[in-house]
Amino acid sequence: MNLVVHRGTHQIGGCVTELRTSTTRIVIDMGCPLPGPEGAAPEATLSLSGVTAPGEPCDGVFFTHNHGDHMGQIGSVLPEVPLFLGETARDVALTLYHRLARRDTDGRAPILAALERANTFHPGVPLTVGDLRITPLLVDHSAFDAYMFLIEGGGLRILHTGDFRNHGPRGKALYPVLRRYVGQVDWLICEGTTLSRSSQPMMTERELGRRAQAILRKHQHVFVLCSSTNIDRIAVLTHSTPRRRPVVCDGYQKEILNRVELRNGNQSPFYRFGRVIPYSSRNTKLQNWMADQGFLMFVRANDRFRQLMEPYRNDCVVLYSMWSGYLDGPCANPDLTQFLDGFPVIRLHTSGHAERETLREVCRILQPRRGIIPIHGELPELFRSLAPSCQVTCLKDGEMLTL
Incomplete structure (x- = not known):
């Protein structure tokens, strides 16, 4: 061979x-x-x-x-x-x-x-x-x-x-x-x-979840920038969010989660995403819930999400949960840097x-x-x-x- x-x-x-x-x-x-x-x-x-x-x-x-x-x-x-x-x-x-x-x-x-x-x-x-x-x-x-x-x-x-x-x-x-x-x-x-x-030991996804819990206790309005296909990361952060607080995404992200749950949800509750809600400005119940309890919202680096984030600029954190190379060094993406400009960013990622x-x-x-x-x-x-x-x-x- x-x-x-x-x-x-x-x-x-x-x-x-x-x-x-x-x-x-x-x-x-x-x-x-x-x-x-x-x-x-x-x-x-x-x-x-x-x-x-x-x-x-x-x-x-x-x-x-x-x-x-x-x-x-x-x-x-x-x-x-x-x-x-x-x-x-x-x-x-x-x-x-x-x-x-x-x-x-x-x-x-x-x-x-x-x-x-x-x-x-x-x-x-x-x-x-x-x-x-x-x-x-x-x-x-x-x-x-x-x-x-x-x-x-x-x-x-x-x-x-x-x-x-x-x-x-x-x-x-x-x-x-x-x-x-x-x-x-x-x-x-x-x-x-x-x-x-x-050569430092990797942070486990479980430890990442514990750190996320501490951040969510401290901050009410939390945006997450991570890959829409990093299902384990999305699941860890979702399960780390207090039950009373809504977890929000857009329709595209929800469609991906539905497809994962369809094939894997029966095997493990970890891959059930029923509590993740598609965002809509017309959903008055969701808007009131977010205003009352805060939220964890999954976002992507585009103008639509930037507009949603603007009202919280002085009262939020953005969890950056992607490879650091997209922000620093020769592989840095200027569009990503511009998207995060002006927002408080906490890096929370593992390989x-x-x-x-x-x-x-x-x-x-x-x-x-x-x-x-x-x-x-x-x-x-x-x-x-x-x-x-x-x-x-x-x-x-x-x-x-x-x-």
Whole structure:
């Protein structure tokens, strides 16, 4: 079996990984790079023979989750190539891109068409594609319904981790799932996002909720700026809000939450969002409730929400619950900075990625016989210190490795 990481060996995001046997060819993720300085995303479109352009047929593209740096190029995949992603991930992505298409019909149409034709899979249920057996394993990440893939074929067992963590609401299942359903593998293709960042322990989503509770006790009018698809964050903040206080969002956000609840609410009350109310200036009962008890309102950085926030400028806080890089440094978004200008901001965020000790433990549990292949990280060589007993193969983009 051969492997090529077309993009993602020395960068965070934009991942594209190909595996092929003599008869079968699959790709895992077709992502766009994250924005660079001044919002630039160079080489966003990756031309791949048989996948985005005519060439040797591809038997399927599998998506670990629906973040743009993993799924952003789904619209460029040829219509004859089968697509696979999780059920809820597809639902959420369809809701998002239907909304975006209202403002940019031509640019979003290929993405919507791809999502509409995509196949879905279920956690733990193997799929057979050619001579490969692919088992999706549900993991905790800041994108809801994210997966690792266990790939078996040609006498090899390979685990592709996608993005994952163990400090979120479902993170405690990580190690038991790896021990029970994976065990030792031949190769581990592993994300290493946090290796170029601070080595301090990650704040858990539970601790984030406790801090939010303290903020909500102190402030009556609380706006939250977070990703509309970060379902765990929205759930944590919703459950952290006093029961007497309304939790408010717009209709689009509520539609996403309804879709998540439809497929997951019966499994856990954590993903029931009945108390989240769509905002309407015509809803007199809601307006009176907000005036009497205060509120937690989920917002996005646009003029409509800015107008809603203006009357509370001197009597509110904004919880900024996104990556700090969007505000600081070379990736800072000036529109976001302008949106928050003049408002008191409290940063309350934690990563969607595994910290170093979690990466170390995953390597220890899986003990890959042949080696570790780092992806989705800027310092792949640091895996050697995390797993000194394992061979670590640091590839270059486009380099082929015979497994």
